[in-house]
Amino acid sequence: MSRLEAKKPPLFISEPLTNDRASQSLSLLSSIFKSSYGPAGRLKQLHNGVGGCVCTTSQSSAILGRLSVSDPALRVLTASVQNHVSRFSDCGLFTAILCCSWVENFRSLNVASCTVIKITRHLLSLCTDYLKSEACGCRVSVDFGSVETLVCLVRSVLTSKPACMLNKTEVDHLTTLVLKAFLFTVPCHVETNAILGKCVIVPVKGRKVKDSTVLPGLLVETPEIQLGKPLALKRTASNMIKIAVFSVSMSGDGFNSEEGTIAVQHGISLEMLELNQLLNVGKQLVNDEVGLVVCQKVIHPSLKQYLKENHVMAVDRAGLSLMEPLSRMTGAKPIASINLLSPGCYGSLKDVSIESFASKHFVHLIPEDTVICSLILCNRSETAWDELKRVCETAEHVLQLTMKEPLALLGGGCTETHLASYIRHKSSSLSTSTFKDMDCSRTQYQLVADGFCRSLESVARSLSHDGGEILTDTVYGHCWFVPLGFPSVSNWSDFVSKCGCGINGSTEDLKWRILQGQSCCPITQSCPKEPSVKVTDFLTLDCFAAKCSGLQVALETANLILDLSCVIEDQN
Numbered sequence: 001m002s003r004l005e006a007k008k009p010p011l012f013i014s015e016p017l018t019n020d021r022a023s024q025s026l027s028l029l030s031s032i033f034k035s036s037y038g039p040a041g042r043l044k045q046l047h048n049g050v051g052g053c054v055c056t057t058s059q060s061s062a063i064l065g066r067l068s069v070s071d072p073a074l075r076v077l078t079a080s081v082q083n084h085v086s087r088f089s090d091c092g093l094f095t096a097i098l099c100c101s102w103v104e105n106f107r108s109l110n111v112a113s114c115t116v117i118k119i120t121r122h123l124l125s126l127c128t129d130y131l132k133s134e135a136c137g138c139r140v141s142v143d144f145g146s147v148e149t150l151v152c153l154v155r156s157v158l159t160s161k162p163a164c165m166l167n168k169t170e171v172d173h174l175t176t177l178v179l180k181a182f183l184f185t186v187p188c189h190v191e192t193n194a195i196l197g198k199c200v201i202v203p204v205k206g207r208k209v210k211d212s213t214v215l216p217g218l219l220v221e222t223p224e225i226q227l228g229k230p231l232a233l234k235r236t237a238s239n240m241i242k243i244a245v246f247s248v249s250m251s252g253d254g255f256n257s258e259e260g261t262i263a264v265q266h267g268i269s270l271e272m273l274e275l276n277q278l279l280n281v282g283k284q285l286v287n288d289e290v291g292l293v294v295c296q297k298v299i300h301p302s303l304k305q306y307l308k309e310n311h312v313m314a315v316d317r318a319g320l321s322l323m324e325p326l327s328r329m330t331g332a333k334p335i336a337s338i339n340l341l342s343p344g345c346y347g348s349l350k351d352v353s354i355e356s357f358a359s360k361h362f363v364h365l366i367p368e369d370t371v372i373c374s375l376i377l378c379n380r381s382e383t384a385w386d387e388l389k390r391v392c393e394t395a396e397h398v399l400q401l402t403m404k405e406p407l408a409l410l411g412g413g414c415t416e417t418h419l420a421s422y423i424r425h426k427s428s429s430l431s432t433s434t435f436k437d438m439d440c441s442r443t444q445y446q447l448v449a450d451g452f453c454r455s456l457e458s459v460a461r462s463l464s465h466d467g468g469e470i471l472t473d474t475v476y477g478h479c480w481f482v483p484l485g486f487p488s489v490s491n492w493s494d495f496v497s498k499c500g501c502g503i504n505g506s507t508e509d510l511k512w513r514i515l516q517g518q519s520c521c522p523i524t525q526s527c528p529k530e531p532s533v534k535v536t537d538f539l540t541l542d543c544f545a546a547k548c549s550g551l552q553v554a555l556e557t558a559n560l561i562l563d564l565s566c567v568i569e570d571q572n
Contacts, residue, residue, distance in 0.1 A: 036059075
């Protein structure tokens with residue numbers, strides 16, 4: 001009998017944020033997020049300790065999915081950001097940077113955590129009320145009757161990840177494709193509860209990005225297909241192609257010896273019984289005028305040959321991922337048993353063709369009404385393709401979110417600096433009754449508000465990775481980037497041309513303030529204005545829903561971490 005170890009008592013860690021190890025871990029995590037942020041973000045190479053594939057990325061979903069965090073408080077932070085990204089796909093690094101900065105700024109204040117939480121919730125309500133109001137100067141309306149704003153939104157997502165390795169021509173090409181693919185998924189006939197379709201990404205690695213294209217319908221890879229031969233498929237009286245979709249294997253190996261034993265009479269072959277049953281299914285499909293059979297798994301070669309002789313095309317190994325969009329596109333119900341065939345389980349297609357991309361051959365299933373499409377996505381290397389796939393999926397999700405709420409926020413750090421200017425203006429004009437309701441003094445409120453604003457500005461500062469100056473103007477509260485190497489002078493108008501989002505030019509006589517990490521004295525800020533003249537070309541925009549959620553998730557998570565008084569760890 002092996003020796004039993006005595007159970008160890010649980011480890012109690014009081015005030016987990018006060019120890020040096022937690023502070024260093026938080027600082028390191030924050031630096032990883034900040035250095036990855038924006039179009040000029042530095043790439044990270046991630047792999048496990050025993051080797052395996054290497055991931056080169058600057059995306060929050062890829063970083064957090066491969067990053068090992070041991071500190072309990074920081075695991076709360078990473079889990080919150082991952083949950084946000086799983087719901088919105090965008091603004092993951094924004095949420096992570098903001099949360100880390102708020103934790104770092106608020107814990108250094110000589111203010112009780114319960115008071116900080118009350119004040120920050122009030123500040124958050126000021127932000128969200130302002131962002132949702134018509135008077136908001138950092139949001140733009142999205143008109144789905146015009147593509148200009150949609151193009152800016154998609155381009156902003158595509159250019160935010162440098163690991164995609166895209167030049168301007170490729171960005172423009174992919175922006176058009178992503179937008180076209182999204183429009184394919186919008187139903188032509190609007191119903192009360194309209195449901196968007198689906199864009200299926202088809203990988204083609206080792207090809208130029210310019211070779212990417214979008215096709216209506218679905219592509220099913222079929223390596224054994226013979227090119228050049230015309231497709232003579234059976235059609236119905238209405239010139240449509242009837243389709244049967246099988247989710248069950250049709251390979252003839254339905255009996256599994258591991259599931260038990262079966263007694264059969266001498267001279268009877270189970271294999272022949274199953275093959276005869278499959279051929280009977282084939283005869284029924286032919287009698288029902290089916291022109292195309294698609295199987296998720298494998299089709300027996302003899303059944304394939306029988307169907308071919310009767311002008312029925314058979315496509316197998318379609319895979320699980322295509323079952324749902326295929327069923328939705330054709331109206332076919334996936335058949336889970338070869339013993340259950342009914343006329344109501346079939347669907348229909350307008351046409352079928354053969355397509356070839358690089359060395360891959362596909363059967364192209366063309367529907368009557370297109371809400372399902374295929375994006376053939378190409379990139380030169382596997383690493384760049386993996387990053388590009390995640391970015392295209394994010395762009396599609398951003399368009400879906402924007403369709404529900406047709407608004408966008410100014411990007412390039414301008415929303416963050418604009419909000420900081422707005423909060424500084426509002427917090428300086430609050431009545432005494434407001435402080436009384438929160439049970440805090442004006443000084444405490446101003447301290448927390450200053451930390452709140454500096455954290456917002458730290459997100460904007462994270463967009464610069466070259467060491468140049470970062471400014472905000474005192475009129476619009478927008479963010480401006482000065483390239484490295486210019487002298488520190490008062491007339492910054494000579495060195496900047498456009499703000500971070502691109503909506504403002506520096507033609508006016510603006511007053512500037514350098515964004516610093518620490519604020520040594522209170523900053524008096526008037527209410528930021530909305531730009532009178534807007535430049536609509538090449539705006540940098542952010543998803544409204546994703547950023548508003550990120551703002552809320554970051555603060556709620558920071559407050560939760562600040563409120564942790566004890567961590568109990570099981571050591572067994």
